[in-house]
Amino acid sequence: MKKLVFIYSVALVFFGCKSEKEPNDGKLNVVTTTTMITDLVKNIGGDLINVEGLMGSGVDPHLYKASEGDVSKLVNADIIFYNGLHLEGKLIEVFEKMGNKAKTPVALADELNKDYLIGSDYFASNYDPHVWFNIHFFANFAKKVTDVLVEKNPENEEQYKRNMHAYLSKLTMLQKKLAGIMKNLAKEKRILVTAHDAFNYFGDFWNFEVVGLQGLSTATEAGVQDVQKLASFIIEKNVKAIFVESSVPKRTIEALQAAVESKDHDVAIGGTLYSDALGDAGTVEGTYLGMYEYNVNTIVNALK
Structure with a gap:
């Protein structure tokens, strides 16, 4: 019975139905998968958007399965950001089916030059998906998030870009700081x-x-x-x-x-x-x- 309810909930996503719990404050409703992406989107969007992350602290994205509550969040989303490269393996079918709808999920890793990715036979993408440990790649994520937010909400373009530049500066400072620590090893x-x-x-x-x-x-x-x-x-x-x-x-x-x-x-x-x-x-x-x-x-x- 529970499986039937979940299948029905997923079907709501494909037909674009809206949940009654949808925030009605005029802000973009953004859903994210991993905690890294949730944190990034909050830094770029700030108070201008509503962000709901599917996964919490300590959650393994490789094994994560969407719940009925997750489907409701997806239904309400104006934008969905996820890592891609089959990191969120159990969610890929949901995202792929949603790809034909107006609110196409955004796989941030698609922005990366595949020539610089590490190969893997474990994933359908044939690439190692743990790309956020390359700080330059994560900076590319920040730029893509900004571009999507600006496209959906152009009236706040200046603030989104200001937030992005501030975050990119923090990434640069982090890299310099860590380089100093690494000298000790x-x-x-x-x-x-x-x-x-x-x-x-x-x-x-x-x-x-x-x-x-x-x-x-x-x-x-x-x-x-x-x-x-x-x-x-x-x-x-x-x-x-x-x-x-x-x-x-x-x-x-x-x-x-x-x-x-x-x-x-x-x-x-x-x-x-x-x-x-x-x-x-x-x-x-x-x-x-x-x-x-x-x-x-x-x-x-x-x-x-």
């Missing part, structure tokens, strides 16, 4: 071992070798051989610490630590990193800028 120690392979763009950007236990998608499972192979790698490279991710169960990393210790070698759990989701709302880690700086500090302090 020798190149031979820049080996990042995490629960899944979400940090490849981070690795490219900051010159790290990145190894994920579960591969690019958390939908894949790490087997005993995967754990043993990575344990041997950690010992060979004398890696000092490995990292849990906030959106991935920590049992996989704990199993890896136990495998290393079974070979008479010690490796610490260096802390929890934010990969596919930001921290709790209202905290420093609950923003893209704060999350990124927190991750870098955690990594450098654990590995140096």
Whole structure:
């Protein structure tokens, strides 16, 4: 019965029906998927728009399924921003069917030059979707969000562009600050071992070798051989610490630590990193800028 209700709700999206809960304050109603995109859109749109994010802190976008409440938000949306590259795998069918309607969802990663993306056999797009760890790519996201908001709401163009330039300046300052922190970590120690392979763009950007236990998608499972192979790698490279991710169960990393210790070698759990989701709302880690700086500090302090 619940499945039938959900199917009916999804059908409302395709036929463009409006929910009675639609805000009627004259502002654009914007729906976002991941917490990173939600934070970005709020920075660009400010008080000029209504923003509702589908995913919260610690939510894994790889496994996320739309609820009936999500469908209602989508029905009310004037704009829908999502990452794309099949990051939000369970939502793709909904977005693709909505693509034929007036309010086409905006896949921000479509704006990126594919020549600079990292290939992947795990995703239908054939690209690693964790592009927000390249700060320049996230700046491109900001520009695309601004363009779409201006197109839908041209009377507020000046304010949207002002907000965008302010945010781009913050991204530039963040990059400079993190470059200073990275100087404290020798190149031979820049080996990042995490629960899944979400940090490849981070690795490219900051010159790290990145190894994920579960591969690019958390939908894949790490087997005993995967754990043993990575344990041997950690010992060979004398890696000092490995990292849990906030959106991935920590049992996989704990199993890896136990495998290393079974070979008479010690490796610490260096802390929890934010990969596919930001921290709790209202905290420093609950923003893209704060999350990124927190991750870098955690990594450098654990590995140096």
